[in-house]
Amino acid sequence: MCSKLQALSSRIKQASSNGKWREVLCCYSEIQTSGTQLSDPFLFPIVFKACAKLSWLSQGRCIHASLYKRGFESFVSVGNSIADLYMKCGDLCSATRSFDSMTWRDSVSWNVVVFGFLDHGFEEEGLRWFSKSRVWGFEPNVSTLVLVIHALRCLRFHVDGKKMHSYVIRTGFCGVSSVQNSILSLYAECDLMSARKLFDEMSERDVISWSVVIKSYAQSQEPVRGLKLLKEMVREGKTEPDSVTVTNVLKGCAVLEDVDVGRSVHGFSIRKGFVLGDVFVRNSLIDMYSKGFDVDSAFRVFDETTCRNIVSWNSILAGFVHNQRYEEAVKMFGLMSKDAVEADDVTLVSLLQVCKFFEQPLPCKSVHCVMIRHGYESNEVALSSLIDAYTSCSLVDDARTVFESMTYKDVVSCSTMISGLARSGRPDEAISIFCQMKDKPNAITLVNLLDACSVSADLRKSKWAHGIAIRRGLATADISVDTSIVDAYAKCGAIEMARRAFDLVPSRNVVSWTGMISAYAINGLPERALASFEEMKREGYTPNAVTYLAILSACNHGGLIKQGLMIFKSMVEDHNKKPSLQHYSCLVDMLSRAGEIDTAMELIKNLPEDMKPGVSTWGSILSGCRNRLKSRIVTTEAISEVLELEPLCSSGYLLASSVFAAEKSWEDVASMRRLVKEKKVRVVAGYSTVLEGTMSRRFLAGEKLNQSDCELNNVVQSLRRCLTLENTMEWI
Structure with a gap:
């Protein structure tokens, strides 16, 4: 019997070294059924490891129970393997109970728990356990340390990350490339200068080190420096760039819409052979060319791609939409259907942009049906795009229904709904949506709110929105909000308040100047619009196409024909702008x-x-x-x-x-x-709207009022009071 037990024990060790975990558990089961008991405690960690590898939690629990009765749990190696089993199988509570019941613990014990929490995505809990292990004087292993640094990066604990860097230097882990790259990744997200300094100090730099720094330059909108680093990497010759390195540079070019640098990287990718078989590089090229407004080159890359995936199709589809070539986007979707590629949520968002452009209600509803069939009803991005498309197609009530059905209305969906209601001439509903928002509004939300106030032409509401922008710290801090404040006051007829708001803008640009010129134009003050136009040029701002349109509109409505013709001539001849x-x-x-x-x-x-x-x-x-x-x-x-x-x-x-x-x-x-x-x-029919108190009354051309003489008289008296108040205000 003893010889059989030894033979089975040897088989367990042999199977473990060969990674045959089922055989390990079969041998253990054979020992149990034979009526004998394992006396070697060093075999149990192998058995528990086999259960963890196969995710057989119930079998592991049974073995744990049998060991608990026999007292083997007191061995540190056995206790570590039990805790590791529970951690690997996702039973974190049982793992911590096993850890707490251990009489003796070593560094492995602490590493098992810390690694387990971090590996399952519980960053804060994992860091808390790591702090406890340091108090007890236990050291982490390399794998745990890499996960700790990753957790600090995910939680954006950048100050703690710098402390961890000091700890890595003191404990001698700085020579380990995986630890160095983790610290480098942390710095790359918060302190590019420190990241570059650490990178330059590294004696051994692998492809991950180079890719991390190149990516950080790309994300910091410095793709040219990323390209220079790529050239330095090639020139050094010690490390060959891979497809990830190239993809990072291309992403930076896409952000900056820099096609020239992107073409250089494209040429390099062809020489290195990355373009031939790597779909990620090809998709990045399609995205880069599309965002750089060279969709024809993007299509050539797509057309030459044999290993297309859904990202490839979505990239070229979004590229045509981004370049406002909507008919070609529809054709691409047709080709996508022919190739039997199933649309996902990203595809549907692009299609909704097409529906929005063509203002076609039926296709918009068709996309909505597809969203419901494929279970994208909870996708906030897709629903926000659907709301935007519905309002553009004059289906405001449908948009409102979608909005109300959302379980969580984030700032994007609320902003989209406010914008849609304002565009559809329903400003009171838009303002009501804003008042019900739970998230803090951002600059886009405030711009949409101010648009709603300008549609209502209610000066009090515009002042209220202006006050919110000031309290949120967005007034005089965001140029788009500042311009919207000026526009709202102008459309309420308060041109002097619009000018005061404009004068408070600390850093004006062409857009804000154009907004002020438009404000004078819509209020019938062409001379002041011309004066602002000249003042803008004196301050060194070059008018753009929209500015010229605003000043021409001012001359048009003011009857300043001679000045308008001169400005048009100057636009073409002096500033070389194509009308x-x-x-x-x-x-x-x-x-x-x-x-x-x-x-x-x-x-x-x-x-x-x-x-x-x-x-x-x-x-x-x-x-x-x-x-x-x-x-x-x-x-x-x-x-x-x-x-x-x-x-x-x-x-x-x-x-x-x-x-x-x-x-x-x-x-x-x-x-x-x-x-x-x-x-x-x-x-x-045309109509006029008159605001009385907080109520707005609409008078429709040719409308027959089915009201008593008394009610009609009240309406007329209300209108007379409004006109009297308006005339009084002109004298103030």
């Missing part, structure tokens, strides 16, 4: 308002070949024809173009009808009305 269709449309409208219909028509005929006049351009001609009777040929051409471009929009028919009425051509007026009925065009 867009909006600039030309503004110029056509300005000439049409001044009665220069022939000049405006000549401008339309001489537009660049890549531009086609839109409905607003022809509408300006038509409005000019109504105000100043012109030849029937011009009028007919303008009406034809407007109705062809927007056949289902009522404004074109109404404008054409008013032109014919001005000419006293009643037969043509009747013809326009027949067309509206035949094509079933929905006529949208």
Whole structure:
């Protein structure tokens, strides 16, 4: 019997050395069934290790119970293996109980517990146990130390990370490459200078060391320095860069939209052979070219990729969306379906951006159905994109339903809902969403709130939003918030308050100056808009395309034709800016308002070949024809173009009808009305909104009020009070 026990014990040791864990447990079971008992305590750690490797927790519990009765648990090696079994199988409570019941503990005991907590993602608990082990004077092993440093990095305990670096130096672990790389990764996230200093002091640098520092430069928006380091790595010749190193540089180029540096890295990748078989490098190249606005190069990389995955498809799809080539994005999705690649949440977000651009409600709802079928209803990013798409497609109530169904409404979803409601002319609901927010608002939230206040044209609400921005420390700290404050005051008619808010902006830029010029323009102060435009140029800011559009709009509505033409000429000749269709449309409208219909028509005929006049351009001609009777040929051409471009929009028919009425051509007026009925065009009437107290009253053109004379009289009296208050304010 004794010889059989020895033979089985030898088999257990042999199976353990060969990694045959099932055989280990089979031999142990055979010993148990034979009626004999293992007397060698050093075999039990092997048995428990086999249970841990196979994740057989219940068998391990049974063996633990049998050992507890026989007193073998008092051996340190056995106690360590029991705690390790429970840790590896995820039973952390049993592991800590086993640790606490141990009579004697060594460094292995502490390492098992610390490593177990950290390995299961309980960073704070693992660090607490590590501190306890240091108090008792036990030293960590390399694996535990690497996990401790990783935990400090995850929790962003950067000060403790520096203390750990000192400990590593004192204990002599600084010569271990894995520990050095862990410290390097920690510094790379919080202190790039210290990371570079440590990197330069390292005697042995492997590919991980190089990749960590290159990645830190990429994330710090210094991809050129990352590229220089890559060149230094190649020149040194001791360590060959791998695909991870190249991917890190490409990510930096994508962040900075730096295609030139990205092309250099692409060429290097081809020479090293990374592009041929590494899908991660190819996906990074697609992303880099897409974000650098060279989507054609991105597509060439994608087209040459034979080992495509879902990330490849998502990258090129997002690339077309990012470059506003939405029709090609739709075609790519069609190809994706043909290749039987199943869309994920990232794909759906890109498709929602396409639906938002085309403003097509049906495809938007189709994407929503796919989201429900694939269980993406809890994906906050996808739901926020869906809300944004619904509001853009005029499905505000559907967007609200999605928003209300969300279990947790984060700052992104709330900001998106506020923006959508503001765009849809429902500012009171947008402000109500803001008041119900649980998370702290960020700059984007405040910008959307201020947009809602500007839509409501309520000065008190704009002041309230301004106050929130000040309390949150975002006023005068974020340029987008500052510009929105100016815009909100301007749209409430409080131009002097808008100017005071603008003067408080510490670091103005072109956007803030453009906002101020627009503020003067919409309040009918073209002279002050021109003065601000000149002041902006004197302070050294170069106007961009939006600035020119704002100042041209000011000249247009102020009737400053000569100044407007001079500014347009300066834009093209002095600043070498290429006018867009909006600039030309503004110029056509300005000439049409001044009665220069022939000049405006000549401008339309001489537009660049890549531009086609839109409905607003022809509408300006038509409005000019109504105000100043012109030849029937011009009028007919303008009406034809407007109705062809927007056949289902009522404004074109109404404008054409008013032109014919001005000419006293009643037969043509009747013809326009027949067309509206035949094509079933929905006529949208204009309205005026008057704020009385906290209530806003809407007066719709042509509306028949089904109210008693008393109620109607109250409405008229309310309107008179509002007008009296407005006139009084002008004298103050």
